[in-house]
Amino acid sequence: MKSSPYKLNGKLFRYNFDTCIVEYIMKADKDDLEADEEWKRTHGGRSLFGIGSDGYIILDSIGLSLENWKNKEARDGYLSAWCNDLDEELACMAADFVKYELPYLI
Numbered sequence: 072m073k074s075s076p077y078k079l080n081g082k083l084f085r086y087n088f089d090t091c092i093v094e095y096i097m098k099a100d101k102d103d104l105e106a107d108e109e110w111k112r113t114h115g116g117r118s119l120f121g122i123g124s125d126g127y128i129i130l131d132s133i134g135l136s137l138e139n140w141k142n143k144e145a146r147d148g149y150l151s152a153w154c155n156d157l158d159e160e161l162a163c164m165a166a167d168f169v170k171y172e173l174p175y176l177i
Contacts, residue, residue, distance in 0.1 A: 074140075076127070079147060080154040085127075086140045093140070093150070095131040095157070103128065131157070 074086040076096065083096050099107070099122045110119035120128050133153060139145040 077146075077150075079150045082150075082154055082157070083127075084150055086135070086137075088137065091134055091137060091140075092132045093135045093153075094129045095133075095153075096127040096129055099126050099128050 072088045073094075074088070076083045076085050078084075083098070085094050085096055086092075087094060099120065103120055103122065104126075107119050107122050111117065122128055135146075135149060139149060
C-alpha cells in the first residue's frame with residue numbers, strides 16, 4: 072500500500088508502507104505514456120519508464136521508518152535534505168553537460 076502523493080519543495084513523494092521506502096515520483100504525461108507503449112511494442116513488453124498502473128514514474132527511492140513518515144516535522148526535514156541533494160546532483164550534471172558535451176553540439 073502506498074500513500075497519496077506528498078508535495079514538498081516542488082517535488083512529489085509517496086511512501087510505500089510495505090517496504091518502508093519513500094519514492095520520488097512524477098506523473099507520466101501523454102508523451103511519456105505514448106513513448107512507453109511504443110517501447111513495450113518493440114522491446115518484448117518491457118517498460119521504458121516503469122510507469123505504474125497509477126500513472127506515476129518512480130525517479131528515485133530511499134528508506135525511511137514509518138514513525139518518521141508519520142511525524143510531519145521529521146518527514147519534512149528528511150525530505151528537505153533529500154531535495155537539496157537532488158538539486159545539487161542536478162546542478163552538477165548540468166555543469167558537466169555544459170563543460171563536456173555542449174561544446175560538441177555547437
